[in-house]
Amino acid sequence: MDLSLRLINSYWHPLCHASELAEDKDFVRFNLLDFEVVAYNDKGTIIAFDNLCPHRGARFFLDDFGRSRIKCEYHGWSFIAGQAKIPKKEEFINCDIGSAALNQFKVARCGDFIFFSPTAEQNLQQQLGAELVCRLESISQAIKCRSDFNRYPFESYWPIAVENALEPDHIPMIHGDSLAPLRLQAGENIYYGENSIWFSPLGNNAIDEKLVKLGKFFEPAERYPGYMSIYIFPFAMISSTHGYSYSMQNFFPGDRTKTFFTSRLYQARESNPRYDEMVKSLMLSSASTNRAVFDEDHTICKRIPAKTWSTDNPKYYGQHEEKIIHFRQSCRRWVDD
Ligand code: FES
Numbered sequence: 001m002d003l004s005l006r007l008i009n010s011y012w013h014p015l016c017h018a019s020e021l022a023e024d025k026d027f028v029r030f031n032l033l034d035f036e037v038v039a040y041n042d043k044g045t046i047i048a049f050d051n052l053c054p055h056r057g058a059r060f061f062l063d064d065f066g067r068s069r070i071k072c073e074y075h076g077w078s079f080i081a082g083q084a085k086i087p088k089k090e091e092f093i094n095c096d097i098g099s100a101a102l103n104q105f106k107v108a109r110c111g112d113f114i115f116f117s118p119t120a121e122q123n124l125q126q127q128l129g130a131e132l133v134c135r136l137e138s139i140s141q142a143i144k145c146r147s148d149f150n151r152y153p154f155e156s157y158w159p160i161a162v163e164n165a166l167e168p169d170h171i172p173m174i175h176g177d178s179l180a181p182l183r184l185q186a187g188e189n190i191y192y193g194e195n196s197i198w199f200s201p202l203g204n205n206a207i208d209e210k211l212v213k214l215g216k217f218f219e220p221a222e223r224y225p226g227y228m229s230i231y232i233f234p235f236a237m238i239s240s241t242h243g244y245s246y247s248m249q250n251f252f253p254g255d256r257t258k259t260f261f262t263s264r265l266y267q268a269r270e271s272n273p274r275y276d277e278m279v280k281s282l283m284l285s286s287a288s289t290n291r292a293v294f295d296e297d298h299t300i301c302k303r304i305p306a307k308t309w310s311t312d313n314p315k316y317y318g319q320h321e322e323k324i325i326h327f328r329q330s331c332r333r334w335v336d337d
């Protein structure tokens with residue numbers, strides 16, 4: 001079996017924050033390989049299902065996110081509160097129509113982050129480990145809502161896109177005007193099994209001081225006073241500067257020339273409603289910086305053919321590329337000899 005499919009099947013993958021599915025019928029849709037998963041609020045229960053109607057396979061949702069019934073436009077089958085509503089059901093006499101149901105995936109939560117898995121054997125807590133669970137829970141609880149949704153096909157094999165997000169040495173070359181001005185320090189990588197967090201203090205004191213001052217606009221929370229980048233093996237990153245917003249990036253596999261990339265910017269809770277407008281404008285500016293950073297990453301990743309990647313260590317690697325070694329090691333046990 002292909003590495004991408006094995007990883008999809010065997011792990012839990014973060015899809016969204018609960019605030020994105022706060023109301024009945026809210027949904028967010030994702031592509032992975034040749035299928036789609038929809039995270040959905042079904043009368044207060046969060047479910048995840050294959051986007052194909054079990055009748056004859058029409059796609060339910062075409063939009064990336066929104067609020068809508070699960071109703072197939074082809075012959076009108078709909079699904080609500082776990083029940084199928086099938087027009088002219090009495091005509092389905094030569095089949096077991098009573099078994100007609102959405103094709104559901106497993107769902108689990110870490111705080112307010114919603115994860116899905118097709119067939120993970122370990123539970124989500126085992127996959128993440130207790131310390132990372134704690135940190136993700138507290139981050140998810142500091143988040144108020146989604147403030148940006150950014151999606152496009154990333155023209156690169158997904159491990160290449162992920163590895164790019166795992167090493168900082170390219171920042172001065174690739175992100176000259178966007179990320180480089182923060183002058184991220186080497187900092188420290190902490191490993192939690194196959195996952196990791198990079199804690200990097202800002203070397204630009206002027207920017208750092210400005211950011212510290214913004215703290216009063218947000219509810220008190222546990223915030224890392226620098227740049228933090230959490231890697232959730234295999235396909236997700238959550239990054240933040242000073243904890244005022246969190247950017248979640250999903251690098252879901254497409255074929256060997258395409259990654260289904262989605263980034264969301266989540267806003268932390270304000271300390272007072274009167275800061276609402278001010279925080280919104282701060283989010284707009286963070287969203288536009290993040291979009292620039294991802295475009296820059298995409299531009300360089302497009303230049304790297306899939307055939308250059310393997311689970312062997314690169315022949316040459318610097319000390320700041322240690323997470324690439326760790327990532328390839330994590331992938332290695334899922335490929336055939
Ligand atoms: S394909 Fe969906 S109702 Fe027929």
Ligand SMILES: [Fe+2]
Nearest residue numbers: 164165174297
């Ligand atoms: Fe980058």
